[in-house]
Amino acid sequence: MLNVKEVSQRYPGSKQYALQDITLTVGSGEFVFLVGQSGAGKSTLLRLLFREYLPSSGLITYRGRNLARFNGRELLNYRRKIGMVFQDFRLLKQKTVFENVAFALEVVGHSPQAVRKAVPEALAQVGLLDRRHAFPAELSGGEQQRVGIARAMVRKPQLILADEPTGNVDPDTALQLMELFAAINKTGTTIVIATHASDMVDRLRQRVVQLERGRVVRDDKRGGYVGEL
Amino acid sequence: MNFNSLRYSLRQGIVSLRRNTILALVTTTMVAISLGVLGGFMLLSANVRHVVRTIESNVEIAVFAAMDADVTALYSQLSTLQSVREVILVPRDEGLRELGLALGDAELFQVFTPQNNPLPDVFRVRVRAAAEVSSAAEAIRGMPGVDTVDYGEEIVAQLLAITRWASSLFVATSALLGFGAIFLVIAIIRLSVMARQEEIGVMKYLGASNGFIRLPFFLEGTVMGLLGALLASLVLWLLYDALSASVQNMALPLLLTPVTGIALLGPIFGGILILGTAVGAFGSLLAIRRYLHDH
Known part of the structure; x- marks a missing residue:
């Protein structure tokens, strides 16, 4: 599905590489943990996969197509196949839980009827249907992240990219969130999660790609968390 | 969209x-x-x-005839100009009376007789279009018997x-x-x-x-x-x-x-x-x- 080939990334004005010579493949329906210390390049890699920007060198392809060659319309279509989940949730404070999830459908032009059908389904899946009228400030961190996950999955994306999704929640909640991701993955959605949460990584026994100083140092099919993080 | x-x-x-x-x-x-x-x-x-x-469209060309001008000939010459719409002759004695009225003292001008009237015969000429005023004025200036032509060009x-x-x-x-x-x-x-x-x-x-x-x-x-x-x-x-x-x-x-x-x-x-x-x-x-x- 996604092919990363010899990708390096250096930010403007910086002499150091955020990523250096990364090569990896993410297959359709895979569940991949990107692990590594802060500054190892996990978030940079996620952003490159989202094509938030282009790599300094190297090639990233999606189903054989070079992301760098996408025109405006193709880029939009590509991003619409991806659900993003953030550490800081990025929910809109003035919108209710329902409206936040509905937003993902409205911005791509879904009809109100489609919104009314899809949003309750997504909220039920993350166990927040009864909180649909609440505002983000009225929710716990875990609940807010569930809304973030519901928003990411409501369009039934092919790929979910999550950047430290459990970074702001307690371990129990983190485990529940990871189980939620695993459940979504079982429906066929490819999931790539950048995380520090070693417990989760160990427990889920999924593929682990470990980065260190911008390089892939380990790619383990049924890995756990190795090393000091 | x-x-x-x-x-x-x-x-x-x-x-x-x-x-x-x-x-x-x-x-x-x-x-x-x-x-x-x-x-x-x-x-x-x-x-x-x-x-x-x-x-501009109300501009009137005042043509002052020379004292010895042939008024009738000048009148017909002015009337034949293509750009001219209307020619009104104000004879010298009429001009004197108008001046007296304009200055609000008609009696003062009674001292003038047709013999010592200092005013010339005047033609009031109106052209068909405002843009033709200056060219018409130029043409009139060249006619025999014309002393002065004035159309308020300064204004x-x-x-x-x-x-x-x-x-x-x-x-x-x-x-x-x-x-x-x-x-x-x-x-x-x-x-x-x-x-x-x-x-x-x-x-x-x-x-x-x-x-x-x-x-x-x-x-x-x-x-x-x-x-x-x-x-x-x-x-x-x-x-x-x-x-x-x-x-x-x-x-x-x-x-x-x-x-x-x-x-x-x-x-x-x-x-x-x-x-x-x-x-x-x-x-x-x-x-x-x-x-x-x-x-």
């Missing part, structure tokens, strides 16, 4: 205007003031042009100079006011964009197109521009109506009547509406531009 997106954007534009009512009112008022002053200049300019045209020249000056001032002021209005709209929309920066970021992550993100701001700016233009037009219309009524009541000479016809005022007020809307739309597009750069 489909119908659902359009409906969503419209709703967002209205919500944003409602949420930032005071800011929107300030912008609308500032746009209205800029456009109002601009419209005032346009009306002033239209009136100056109108006065100049009226004066016309002065009026033309005033029009030119007013036009330059109008263009400069319009440009300044236009830019001022655009920058105001940009500043206000930018505040609105900044207030919604987080939302714009989320929208981009959710795959919203630039057009979709832009549309609510575009609508917001356009509505503010249009409302400002409507407000400016309304105030200007009321002021102009009152002012032109009072000028007409002053019973000034015919050539100083203000412009009131819809053919002349229509383009000015229409122009204000179009300009206001364009300023709002263009300003909002400029304001949002830098937030939509793709990496």
